[in-house]
Amino acid sequence: MASEDVKLIGAVMSPFVMRPRVSLNLKGVEYEFLEETFGSKSELLLKSNPVYKKIPVLIHSGKPICESLIIVQYIDETWSGHSILPSDAYDRAIARFWAHYIDDKWFPALGGIARAQTEEAKNEAIEQVFTGLKLLEEAFEKCSGGKPFFGGETIGYVDIALGCYLGWLRATEKLIGITFLDETKTPLLCHWAEKFSSHEAVASVMPETDKLVEFAKMIQAKFKAPANK
Amino acid sequence: MAGEKGVVLLDLWVSPFGQRVRIALAEKGVDYEYKEQDLMNKSELLLKSNPVYKKIPVLLHDGKSICESLIIVQYIDEVWSNKAPLLPAEPLARANARFWADFIDKKVYECATRLWKLKGEEQEVAKKEFIEIFKLLEGELGDKTFFGGESFGFVDLALVPFVAWFYAYETCAKFSMEEECPKIVAWGKRCMERESVSKTLSDPTKVYEFVLFLKKRFGVE
Numbered sequence: 001m002a003s004e005d006v007k008l009i010g011a012v013m014s015p016f017v018m019r020p021r022v023s024l025n026l027k028g029v030e031y032e033f034l035e036e037t038f039g040s041k042s043e044l045l046l047k048s049n050p051v052y053k054k055i056p057v058l059i060h061s062g063k064p065i066c067e068s069l070i071i072v073q074y075i076d077e078t079w080s081g082h083s084i085l086p087s088d089a090y091d092r093a094i095a096r097f098w099a100h101y102i103d104d105k106w107f108p109a110l111g112g113i114a115r116a117q118t119e120e121a122k123n124e125a126i127e128q129v130f131t132g133l134k135l136l137e138e139a140f141e142k143c144s145g146g147k148p149f150f151g152g153e154t155i156g157y158v159d160i161a162l163g164c165y166l167g168w169l170r171a172t173e174k175l176i177g178i179t180f181l182d183e184t185k186t187p188l189l190c191h192w193a194e195k196f197s198s199h200e201a202v203a204s205v206m207p208e209t210d211k212l213v214e215f216a217k218m219i220q221a222k223f224k225a226p227a228n229k
Numbered sequence: 230m231a232g233e234k235g236v237v238l239l240d241l242w243v244s245p246f247g248q249r250v251r252i253a254l255a256e257k258g259v260d261y262e263y264k265e266q267d268l269m270n271k272s273e274l275l276l277k278s279n280p281v282y283k284k285i286p287v288l289l290h291d292g293k294s295i296c297e298s299l300i301i302v303q304y305i306d307e308v309w310s311n312k313a314p315l316l317p318a319e320p321l322a323r324a325n326a327r328f329w330a331d332f333i334d335k336k337v338y339e340c341a342t343r344l345w346k347l348k349g350e351e352q353e354v355a356k357k358e359f360i361e362i363f364k365l366l367e368g369e370l371g372d373k374t375f376f377g378g379e380s381f382g383f384v385d386l387a388l389v390p391f392v393a394w395f396y397a398y399e400t401c402a403k404f405s406m407e408e409e410c411p412k413i414v415a416w417g418k419r420c421m422e423r424e425s426v427s428k429t430l431s432d433p434t435k436v437y438e439f440v441l442f443l444k445k446r447f448g449v450e
Contacts, residue, residue: 051332073323
């Protein structure tokens with residue numbers, strides 16, 4: 001299995017790219033990481049993901065798989081060992097639901113803070129992030145059943161879906177001076193965030209918060225600069 | 230809610246998302262109780278079963294609720310696995326099916342809504358995008374009978390309810406799907422030969438009436 005042809009096109013800063021990386025680490029699968037340069041897209045990326053032209057793309061024995069959560073499910077179904085999705089059909093449906101909610105509503109709210117054009121819009125986005133975290137705290141209580149992860153004893157699908165945004169959550173906290181993961185509001189998620197971030201499958205691929213802050217400032221400056229490119 | 234045996238579907242007659250679930254249940258031969266919902270006046274049951282989104286469709290199976298149409302379809306496929314597999318068995322084919330179903334979810338409904346809701350230049354833009362989306366889907370379909378190959382499956386089910394809306398879109402935005410995407414139209418007809426599809430899809434005239442009703446409600450000419 002070690003000589004299997006597994007490549008991942010991605011970038012260190014991308015939370016979406018982190019998802020397949022954590023998944024491959026959990027399965028003990030070796031892969032070649034092909035890092036994209038910010039601002040340009042490689043031939044291989046354009047060829048492998050012609051529909052969206054986005055990272056991550058997993059290339060397994062020459063065949064591309066796109067969309068981070070679809071890649072995670074593919075990894076779970078292809079390689080044995082650590083199970084990422086639960087075995088029960090209903091539990092799987094619940095896991096898929098929360099992963100969908102996180103991508104559909106929660107992360108766009110977080111991104112909405114930076115994109116906000118007015119103070120009012122910014123505050124609304126901040127409110128939405130807090131509301132979402134409350135919902136996710138309740139979901140964690142139900143899904144974990146007293147264990148350390150959404151997936152129970154071990155890292156599962158929802159842990160990966162939400163956990164990969166922790167870097168950007170912490171970076172946003174630093175950028176706007178608000179604490180989102182608050183022990184008094186969402187104690188379970190706070191504890192979970194620590195456990196997830198320090199897990200051996202995660203620690204090496206979680207981008208440093210300070211680097212993300214620098215990166216965010218760089219992008220913001222780029223977009224505020226006059227368009228003379 | 231717990232302990233209520235059986236399958237219940239909370240739905241809206243014209244919803245393409247609800248229809249995905251109905252087609253899946255029909256393909257599997259599952260008996261269920263259909264409960265039409267009033268979305269202007271949401272029921273206790275709907276609000277309790279889908280507190281996060283408060284939307285249909287919602288499947289209740291022995292009292293437990295499952296939300297989001299494609300998640301419900303995968304649940305149905307996994308629970309009633311003894312017949313009519315909707316997703317392929319092989320991981321790469323499954324990933325490909327999920328990719329295109331996800332593409333349909335991301336692109337079709339939002340663009341189609343702009344088609345009937347907007348006018349003038351904005352509608353023209355929506356029309357161009359809509360045709361581009363379906364030409365891409367046509368490319369993926371190729372010369373296959375169904376998106377999954379010889380068998381009707383996940384991607385077909387995800388897309389086919391929108392076929393009943395073609396007449397409404399064509400009439401609102403003045404174009405012809407037959408002219409722009411003949412292979413998709415032909416595929417739609419093949420799908421309609423299946424009882425699960427023909428008994429589920431709304432009558433295109435009724436869909437158009439519904440769109441006219443929505444236009445009135447949103448104050449669109």
